[in-house]
Amino acid sequence: MDVEELLRRARALVGLEVSEVAASMGVDVGVATEGDAVRTKGTPGAILELALGATGGSTKVHDFPELEIELKTIPLDPRGVAIESTYVCTLSLADAEEQEWESSWVRAKLSRVLFVPLVGDDGIPWRSRRVGAPVLWSPTEAQESILRADFDDVVGLIGIGRIEDVTAHKGRWLQVRPKARHGGVRTLAWGAEGEAIATVPRGFYLRARFTSAILVDPAACPD
Amino acid sequence: MDVEELLRRARALVGLEVSEVAASMGVDVGVATEGDAVRTKGTPGAILELALGATGGSTKVHDFPELEIELKTIPLDPRGVAIESTYVCTLSLADAEEQEWESSWVRAKLSRVLFVPLVGDDGIPWRSRRVGAPVLWSPTEAQESILRADFDDVVGLIGIGRIEDVTAHKGRWLQVRPKARHGGVRTLAWGAEGEAIATVPRGFYLRARFTSAILVDPAACPD
DNA sequence: TAGGATCCACTGGTGGATCCGT
């Protein structure tokens, strides 16, 4: 598959409800997920991956390894505003000192993204959301320097052992938030005195105001 | 639980069939495993862990963390000869260069072992094997130096990138053999030129003639 | 006979994200 074929496939889904996409793949989402939003958070993303032919499963860097394209579904309200922030990837705490933007996982993921909007009023079940017009995005130079600055801020703090000073308030477009099944999970990090500490795993997220903006204008620089 | 309590529990099981031990724990091994040896390889070990109160689950170093005791079941024929070698632990291939006996996982596991024989003719189903007299063993100095020599041999070879020269022929008592669900699994190692190579995962095993001997005389040095 | 191949259960970590109190 080449990139044109991927875009054709994505455009062919525009206007369909997620449940219709699932049905066309032979996936039954009816009985198992009726009225259950909290227990099926990742399902719409998985359905779109199937429908667009994403390969590689779970141990990959990109959803489409040959194209180096990452697929992200974005829940939008009817005005086109993103309802949620977008998870990018896990932040490695143990070796933050050595991490650099150029070779980072988050940069690799964000270098080429196919955003697929799932449109519907806030609160409606994901099955009833409709596929919107896909946007294939790569950061402009201006955008990438902001993303890099956000990355450098948090990785710099973690590198000097100040992980607990990294809150979701930091970052203009790219923020860091907890990422774990529940509060009890802990991972290894380093404190200011070089001591090992156990803390909650973190992930990188794109703020909703950023994804909202680039879905309207891929070269936008909101705020 | 202290070590005396553990030994009391183990002795109380002597003479029982494994199926009887399972039944006393409220575990039904009848229907699911009838005549199916290949699909239930690890079951007798799990049943004895239950019966003896092993804790820690799967992310532990020892089966009895507080006592630093490892539990191993050993299939014996009626003459008291071990039918099989005994798996100890996985061998880490990627960082072999830095590994030393003193701090090794295999040494930690073997520093104190409760061997529980499961006695029966070769080929009889594990359910019909009878629990034999338990032996709480720690290596003598003489024994440990042989084990350390075996360890140093293979880890030394792997450290200089000669993993493919490590066969199960090496090692007087402690040998290295493949350990994976099937031949297709690969793990990372380093070749002689420092290049990364993919190879099958390996584990440390105690040769059957060694376990046979120490079950008769814990200070034995066979061969 | 024993070296190399294989089997199951369980779980921690990752990838998919959204929930929900303040």
Next chain:
DNA sequence: ACGGATCCACCAGTGGATCCTA
């Protein structure tokens, strides 16, 4: 509004070992 908390599926790795040909 959004920062912190949480949910499920999946899979590779570990721990429990024995099988099975040459």
